[in-house]
Amino acid sequence: MKKELISLRQIMAEQNIDYYIIPTTDFHGSEYVNDYFKCRKFVSGFSGSAGTLVISQDEAFLWADGRYFLQAAAQLKGSGIELMKMGEPGVPMIQEYLESKKTPYVLGFDGRLANATEGRAYESIPGVDVVWNKDLVGMFWSDRPAIVPSEVRALPLDITGKSAEDKMRDVRKAMADKGASCVLFNCLEEIAWLFNLRGNDVEDTPVFFSFALVTGQKAQLFVMDGAVSEDIRRGLPFVEFKEYDEIYNELAKLPAGETLWMDEDFANFALRSCVPEGVAVMSEPTPVDLMKAVKNPVEIKGFENSHVKDGVAMARFMYWLDKNIGSGKESEMSAAAYLDQCRYDEGAFELSFPTISGYNSNGAIVHYDPQPDTNAMLKPEGLLLVDSGGQYEGGTTDITRTIALGPLTQKMKDYYTYVLKSHIVLSTAVFDAGTTGLELDALTRKPLRDEGLDFNHGTGHGVGHMLSCHEGPQYIATHHADAPFLPGMVTSDEPGVYIENEFGVRLENLLLSEELPDGHYGFTPLTLCPFDRNAIAVEKLTDDELAWVNDYHSWVRQILTPLLEPEVAEWLAGATAEITR
Numbered sequence: 262m263k264k265e266l267i268s269l270r271q272i273m274a275e276q277n278i279d280y281y282i283i284p285t286t287d288f289h290g291s292e293y294v295n296d297y298f299k300c301r302k303f304v305s306g307f308s309g310s311a312g313t314l315v316i317s318q319d320e321a322f323l324w325a326d327g328r329y330f331l332q333a334a335a336q337l338k339g340s341g342i343e344l345m346k347m348g349e350p351g352v353p354m355i356q357e358y359l360e361s362k363k364t365p366y367v368l369g370f371d372g373r374l375a376n377a378t379e380g381r382a383y384e385s386i387p388g389v390d391v392v393w394n395k396d397l398v399g400m401f402w403s404d405r406p407a408i409v410p411s412e413v414r415a416l417p418l419d420i421t422g423k424s425a426e427d428k429m430r431d432v433r434k435a436m437a438d439k440g441a442s443c444v445l446f447n448c449l450e451e452i453a454w455l456f457n458l459r460g461n462d463v464e465d466t467p468v469f470f471s472f473a474l475v476t477g478q479k480a481q482l483f484v485m486d487g488a489v490s491e492d493i494r495r496g497l498p499f500v501e502f503k504e505y506d507e508i509y510n511e512l513a514k515l516p517a518g519e520t521l522w523m524d525e526d527f528a529n530f531a532l533r534s535c536v537p538e539g540v541a542v543m544s545e546p547t548p549v550d551l552m553k554a555v556k557n558p559v560e561i562k563g564f565e566n567s568h569v570k571d572g573v574a575m576a577r578f579m580y581w582l583d584k585n586i587g588s589g590k591e592s593e594m595s596a597a598a599y600l601d602q603c604r605y606d607e608g609a610f611e612l613s614f615p616t617i618s619g620y621n622s623n624g625a626i627v628h629y630d631p632q633p634d635t636n637a638m639l640k641p642e643g644l645l646l647v648d649s650g651g652q653y654e655g656g657t658t659d660i661t662r663t664i665a666l667g668p669l670t671q672k673m674k675d676y677y678t679y680v681l682k683s684h685i686v687l688s689t690a691v692f693d694a695g696t697t698g699l700e701l702d703a704l705t706r707k708p709l710r711d712e713g714l715d716f717n718h719g720t721g722h723g724v725g726h727m728l729s730c731h732e733g734p735q736y737i738a739t740h741h742a743d744a745p746f747l748p749g750m751v752t753s754d755e756p757g758v759y760i761e762n763e764f765g766v767r768l769e770n771l772l773l774s775e776e777l778p779d780g781h782y783g784f785t786p787l788t789l790c791p792f793d794r795n796a797i798a799v800e801k802l803t804d805d806e807l808a809w810v811n812d813y814h815s816w817v818r819q820i821l822t823p824l825l826e827p828e829v830a831e832w833l834a835g836a837t838a839e840i841t842r
Contacts, residue, residue: 439543719737
């Protein structure tokens with residue numbers, strides 16, 4: 262049993278708390294978090310980007326989704342914590358689990374980490390007393406990393422395409438249309454986009470810790486000491502800068518009769534608890550949620566340019582891998598490190614998430630994170646799954662390629678090809694306005710399901726502009742994917758297949774939604790990187806699918822060749838050569 266779990270239970274007993282919840286987020290509902298907020302990892306040892314712990318004196322469970330079933334099972338061994346596989350038959354949701362326990366009891370959580378919707382649901386459980394103002398992990402995490410705010414920087418108009426003043430006018434128009442007198446911005450990505458600012462408070466996501474409160478007359482931005490220079494403050498004369506923690510006092514001062522627009526699925530419970538009784542709360546996604554998802558022409562151009570740079574980086578990496586795989590000296594971690602450096606050489610100022618590099622059976626772990634104790638040496642055979650991306654001045658990238666390192670089994674080739682067929686279905690989809698991700702998901706999975714295969718993660722997610730590589734409101738998935746697709750959205754296309762203890766295949770491009778001449782909608786790929794010809798079972802492709810692959814490869818070759826060294830360009834010519842039957 263982990264000593265951290267023992268220490269937490271001792272603190273719980275001292276504080277008279279029977280059950281304690283530790284989510285994976287920060288005060289802003291973020292997916293990727295600063296080291297200060299990695300309480301769940303500290304207590305459990307599980308390093309995935311999502312998951313929630315529920316601890317009592319007798320039980321300890323981690324709820325994780327399908328991306329992390331294999332990883333969590335391995336990392337929780339010997340910890341005293343059991344895995345709850347979310348979405349599997351017979352596995353309760355956290356709320357159901359808590360409701361099933363004998364009452365009365367005391368439930369604790371840090372109200373700055375639970376969102377308002379969750380907090381209110383916990384409070385509604387009959388016979389349960391809620392204590393939401395205690396950070397129990399902070400009481401015994403002696404060497405907890407400190408939050409050191411980064412220096413915020415302003416983005417120029419030739420990158421953002423729209424001034425902060427114009428964005429603020431759009432926000433106020435949306436407020437007027439909805440009848441809201443003020444709107445709370447809690448999501449870091451929304452604040453960074455709205456004010457055309459970026460920071461470095463969260464690894465791989467260029468945001469800064471802040472809240473914003475906007476009314477018809479003023480815009481308040483709550484930031485940490487030393488984060489925002491005088492030059493930036495002078496560049497935003499319409500903004501009133503305030504101390505980060507003052508947001509709670511400002512909300513408490515809202516007069517009765519106001520209507521506050523806040524997204525209770527992201528705004529934390531402590532914020533919601535500050536809102537006076539006489540203030541009406543309109544809970545729905547903020548206006549910026551959709552505004553930042555629909556990219557303007559300048560943002561789209563930035564995405565295109567960033568993907569050219571990323572394509573060069575990927576070509577150099579795949580060339581290097583091809584030339585060095587026979588050495589017997591390369592591993593999952595060394596391959597990831599080389600790819601990371603290729604991106605930095607092309608101007609990436611950071612990655613968009615830690616590089617996933619999984620060889621053969623490790624590739625079956627959906628979000629595998631290679632560590633020294635799991636780091637597999639690469640051999641000139643089998644499959645290497647590499648999921649990676651970069652943050653560039655102008656855009657964010659996210660790409661997955663599964664690469665044949667040498668001879669493959671027929672099963673590997675067949676499954677690779679089924680995934681490719683699903684990928685092509687989404688990339689070539691033509692659909693009506695109003696189509697949602699639920700509909701696109703079913704369409705994309707069909708080639709795999711026809712073979713009795715499927716995958717336990719979403720098919721696609723939105724991608725931010727120099728922001729998080731995961732954003733909404735659009736998702737392509739089996740659930741929570743009811744937002745309609747609009748022209749200008751950037752979304753991933755990433756079906757996969759994962760065979761435990763054997764191999765994994767995932768193929769991912771980013772796609773730009775566009776309106777077609779006939780009024781229908783469709784997609785255009787942004788990602789520039791070949792699929793592995795050596796992994797394709799050509800006989801399983803239709804003529805149209807084969808033509809799509811050849812056309813895509815021709816486009817990749819045409820764009821990247823002039824930017825590559827002669828030997829890399831020669832490799833690319835072979836990698837994108839026409840595939841025939």
